[in-house]
Amino acid sequence: MAVASLALLAGLVFWYFNNQIDGARGPMKENQRFTVSAGEGIRPVAERLVTAGIIDNQYSFILYAFRSDLYKKFQVGEYSLSGELSIPEIVDRLVEGKVVPAGVKVTFPEGWTMEEMAERLTENGLAGAEFLVIVEKPFPKWRERFDFLKSLPEGASLEGYLFPDTYIFPPRATGELIVNELLKNFRTKASGLIMRDMAGRSLSFHEVLTLASIVEEEGRTESDRRNISDVFRKRLVIGQPLQSDATINYIHGTAKDQPTFDDLKSTSPYNTYARPGLPPGPIGNPSLMSINATLHPTSNPYYYFLINLDTRTTYFAEDFEGHQRNRVAHGL
Numbered sequence: 001m002a003v004a005s006l007a008l009l010a011g012l013v014f015w016y017f018n019n020q021i022d023g024a025r026g027p028m029k030e031n032q033r034f035t036v037s038a039g040e041g042i043r044p045v046a047e048r049l050v051t052a053g054i055i056d057n058q059y060s061f062i063l064y065a066f067r068s069d070l071y072k073k074f075q076v077g078e079y080s081l082s083g084e085l086s087i088p089e090i091v092d093r094l095v096e097g098k099v100v101p102a103g104v105k106v107t108f109p110e111g112w113t114m115e116e117m118a119e120r121l122t123e124n125g126l127a128g129a130e131f132l133v134i135v136e137k138p139f140p141k142w143r144e145r146f147d148f149l150k151s152l153p154e155g156a157s158l159e160g161y162l163f164p165d166t167y168i169f170p171p172r173a174t175g176e177l178i179v180n181e182l183l184k185n186f187r188t189k190a191s192g193l194i195m196r197d198m199a200g201r202s203l204s205f206h207e208v209l210t211l212a213s214i215v216e217e218e219g220r221t222e223s224d225r226r227n228i229s230d231v232f233r234k235r236l237v238i239g240q241p242l243q244s245d246a247t248i249n250y251i252h253g254t255a256k257d258q259p260t261f262d263d264l265k266s267t268s269p270y271n272t273y274a275r276p277g278l279p280p281g282p283i284g285n286p287s288l289m290s291i292n293a294t295l296h297p298t299s300n301p302y303y304y305f306l307i308n309l310d311t312r313t314t315y316f317a318e319d320f321e322g323h324q325r326n327r328v329a330h331g332l
Contacts, residue, residue, distance in 0.1 A: 024060040026083030028053030030184075034081045036094060042071040045094075054081045054090065061087050070095055103168035108182075110164040110287035111216040113250070117162060117285075121178065130175030135162065139176070146183050148191040151205055153281070160209035160282025161186050190291060197295040202236075206281065208294055213282035214272075216290040217246030220307075224314045225290055229297035231305055231316070235276075240303070242272040250283035257309050306330065 026049070034052060036045060042065055046058035055061050064087050065071035075097035081090060092098075104124050108117050114135045122128030135158040143149045149161070158179065163186040169178055194208055203211065211232060219225035232242055248259040251268045264271070270279040286294075302316040304323035308330045315330065317323040 024055050024057035026053040026055045028083045031080045031082045035078045038076045105168050107166040108164045111284045113284045114159050127175040131178050134175045134179050156281050162285045164285050210278050210282045212286035212290045212294040213284045214244050214246050216286040225293035226298035227300050229293045230300050231302050239276045241276045244272045247272040
């Protein structure tokens with residue numbers, strides 16, 4: 001009788017843990033990188049899997065990995081895991097060493113346009129052309145996946161929403177995967193900040209990014225960018241054109257310190273010399289510094305500024321007469 005009871009108990013324990021193992025999937029449904037380091041024990045691996053949202057029960061993982069000493073067979077390396085996988089599937093990957101291929105490291109400098117990003121991807125053997133097609137006409141599904149895109153104007157590209165940073169992509173990454181990674185990074189590092197700090201302000205989410213992208217190109221230091229942000233905000237209020245050289249360069253795909261008069265004749269809606277107000281969208285992908293400067297400008301009495309082309313120092317003026325004096329003083 002005692003033997004039968006023990007057998008029944010053992011069966012119940014076996015049934016319970018099998019169900020726990022299958023039901024211990026984590027809440028993080030998107031694939032993420034997970035590294036197993038040399039000499040790392042089963043417990044810290046299990047704890048990190050829980051922290052990452054890949055599993056939700058470390059003890060079920062430990063119990064399963066102890067079977068047949070599977071945990072002793074874990075192979076060092078970087079894996080792609082998600083909460084969609086069961087514990088047996090995760091352990092199988094770690095035992096067989098199904099690591100992700102070595103990635104391609106790509107850095108996108110702050111302020112770069114989507115065309116410049118696409119070119120850098122192509123230079124690194126990645127899907128630059130496909131990337132550019134997608135960011136010019138983003139998939140409708142991303143409006144549901146990323147809250148910050150729900151108010152993206154119809155027909156607008158993802159310019160401004162492609163967070164400048166250093167990334168590591170799989171060698172055969174598709175354009176869609178690359179765009180998705182940039183948007184995820186934007187969500188993590190920028191969108192919450194904008195949504196929180198734009199409350200009660202006159203600019204929409206898209207307009208914050210648009211102005212931030214101009215501030216990015218016009219200012220060099222954080223102090224300058226905060227002052228320039230205030231200059232532009234005052235001009236927007238009174239209907240005075242922003243007259244940003246950066247927007248002219250964006251139209252023509254140039255990087256001139258001083259656009260020519262012919263450059264200024266453009267009929268593009270991005271011509272902030274000819275049209276008051278903000279252009280239709282960002283002219284690049286701004287840094288957090290420029291986003292912060294746009295959200296938190298330094299109040300000042302200035303309406304004009306210029307940059308000394310030799311020293312890169314910014315000089316501000318309260319009125320046009322003062323601006324002209326600065327131009328003469330600095331040979332502009």
